[in-house]
Amino acid sequence: MGKISIYAKRALRVLLTILAVLLAVLATIITCSLKWMFDTWSNLTMDELIYHLTSPLEGTNDAMIKEYVVKCIVPAVVILLVLAVILTAFRKKKRYYAVMAGAIVLSVSVSALSVHGAWQALDVGNYVADRGTYSTFIDDNYVSPADVEMTFPQEKRNLIYIFLESMETTYADTQNGGAFTENVIPELTQIAQENEDFSGETDKLNGGYSMPGTTWTIGAMFGQTAGLPLSVSIDGNNMDTQDTFFAGAVTLGDILESQGYSQTLLIGSDAVFGGRELYFTEHGSYEMMDYKYAAQNGLIPEDYLVWWGYEDQKLFEFAKQKVTELAAQPEPFNLTMLTVDTHFEDGYMCEGCPKLYGDDQYSNVMRCSSQQVASFIRWIQQQDFYENTTIVLCGDHPTMDSDYCEDVDGDYIRKTYTAYINAAAQKETETRRDFTTFDQFPTTLAALGVQIEGNRLGLGTNLFSSEPTLTERFGLDTEAAELKKKSQLIEELADIDYDSQSLMEREGRVPTGTVYADPYLRDIGGIPVTVTDLVNLPDTVQSVQIAVWTNEDQSDLQWIQLTDRGDGSYGANINVANYGFKLGVYYIDAYIVDGTGTPYMIGQTTGYVD
CATH class of the missing domain: 2.60.40.3760 (Immunoglobulin-like)
Known part of the structure; x- marks a missing residue:
């Protein structure tokens, strides 16, 4: 019996030691990870957290991964070593069990406090409640383009639509409606002021609110061209696992295709990611000119890879070649582009980027993007086809960069950059408009000279008209709150195949x-x-x-x-x-x-x- 008792005590001692060490290490990783998470993504929401957790690592800045290792894994290793030293020092003393018990209690307490704090900061309770609640807001306010009469001009206009990665009005100075002391996008600011951003009679920049379901790239692209949030019960970046992409929705691409437009998607990354290729080929039969296309067709060396694929400097050069080719064809064209250098974290500095802001890389990248876009616009305006071409510039969503906007006043409402150039539409009101990126959908068609019955499509409103937007009718907070909830219409239009082989593999099912x-x-x-x-x-x-x-x-x-x-x-x-x-x-x-x-x-x- 004595030996059994000794063995039992030894086994208990070993188990408690292992438990104490594991809980201490786990508590350190949890606490440091949560702190790193909130430091890395300011104003983090549950929607964005789900997006980050389910996004693949491809394209992630190596510096971000190294920073996580330094700030989270290294402290855990240090705690492990310190605890090993402490337990070794007390292993033959009567207080050993007390030390282990203290380590276990402290570890559990720290973990619980950290998780509770994150739960409160992310408002997880309301997030879960919203995800379990149906709202009729979308169902009641959605206008199906299939039910709307649209009249195109006899001579159809060309469209160049440029999604500007993470571009906000915030980056202008306060005098021009931004939130910075120094304007890091002066060229884009001038473009918006000289053209149309629906700012009324002021020079202060105006832009669209990025609503729930539109705060990442494919969600933003879908929202601006379909007038709907990408609010589905799978992560939006998993849409490439589906055979269809909102097959029931009628989008900008569908409408232009029915009018005989030649359509191209030009991006410097892999179009498959997030379902972009699926969306734009299914809705508009767009020609895909992505990173893979460039490598396979000799535009870049086959082994060339920077950032997410290739940089914007090349994107704009390829765009000049493509748009010249499209302009020579008899049918009207829609060239849709997506920049990438301004993606978080800190962006990509190409060889041509000026270093006007010292070590502030993201500001240098933003200024570089502003200059490149402005240069491309000037080039287009010098071409013969420009007279019959409308250009739309829109930020896809607010930046997810960890600290770039940390000094922005909490009362300042961040908006995506917006500018309509050479639009074939006249405003019916000089009132400064309050709008979301959903409103880009009918507004883009109106800018092409299309007459839209009722001036509404999807959840969007033609901003050239005097028809109030949903934001103007219901208020920003109410609209956002309703869009966080589930919608029967969205589920019907999305028709998600939860049993698709690709989705099941990705989710481990x-x-x-x-x-x-x-x-x-x-x-x-x-x-x-x-x-x-x-x-x-x-x-x-x-x-x-x-x-x-x-x-x-x-x-x-x-x-x-x-x-x-x-x-x-x-x-x-x-x-x-x-x-x-x-x-x-x-x-x-x-x-x-x-x-x-x-x-x-x-x-x-x-x-x-x-």
Whole structure:
């Protein structure tokens, strides 16, 4: 009994030691991670947090990853070492259990306080409540373009639509409606003031509010061209896992395609990311000129890669070539572009970027973007096709950079940059408009000279008209609060396939199992195959099957249905007579077929006949 008691005490001592160390390290990682998170993304919301957590690491600034390691992993290692020293010093003393208990209590308390603070800061309770609540706001106020009469001018105008990554009116100085002491986008400021940003009779810049469902790039692009938030119950950047992208919605691309427009999407990153390729090809049959296109067609070396693909300096050069080609065609064109150098964190400094702001890289990048856009606009205005071409410049969403706007007054409302150049529409009012990026949808068509019955499309309003926007009718806070909730109309238009193979793989929901083949049994002339350890099974399992072949080209492939053994496993014998008693390797792939007939491969193995 004495020995058992000694062993039990030793085991308890070891378990408590391991628990104390693990909890201390975990508490350090949690606390440091939450602090780093709020330092990195100022004014963080749950929508943005979900976006960041589910976004792939491709394109992430290496400096950000290194910063996380330094600020979160290194402290955890230090705590681990310190605790090891303390426990070693007290290991033979009576107070050892007290030290361990203190470490456990302190670790749990610190973790709980950190999580509680983050919960409060992110307003998780209301976020969860909103996600479980349906609102009729979208359903009641959405105007389907399919039900609206639109009249195009006899001579259709060309469109050049440039999404400016993370570009805000905030970056102008206070005198011009921004929030900075020094204007880092003077060229863009002048463009907006000399053209149209719906600021009324003042020179203070005006722009669109970025509403829930539009605060990341594909959400912003969708919002501005469909008049809808990308509010779906999967992360918006997972839309590339779908076979369709809001198939029920009628968008800017759909409308222009029906009018015979040639449409191109020109971007310096991979268009597949976030479902951009799916969206723009499904809604408007856009030609994709992305990073992959540039590499495959000799615009850049095949192994060229900076930032997210290639820099904006090249984007604008490629745009000049493409727009010249499009202008030579008989049909009207829509060239849609997306800049990328101003993406967080701190942007990308190309060779041509001036260093006017010292070590403030993001300001240097913003100024560089402002100059590049202005130069491109001047070039377009010198071309023969400009007379019949409308240019739209819009920031896609407010920046997610961690500290660039940290000194902006909390009462200042940040807006996306907006400018309509050479629009074929006259304003019906000189009132400064209060609008969201949804309003870009009908306003862009109006800028092309299109007459829109009722002046509303999607959740947007034609800003050239005197029709009030939803923001002007309901107020910014009410509109934002309602858009955070679920909508039956959005769910119907999105028609998300939650069981798509790609989505299930990305979310770790794909059925898997263990497949093994026993040695060939001569007395039965077969190879026993068993499938077991099945996880992530669909609600309904129609069958479990194996595909078996011996030829490399699978010319002798045969399907065999396995029998449910009632213990969670499935099995069957491969009748080698069906293969002419062929010697050698038998290749085996196992599949689960769900209730809809969709197969999921769950594992592979090989059998052998000698």
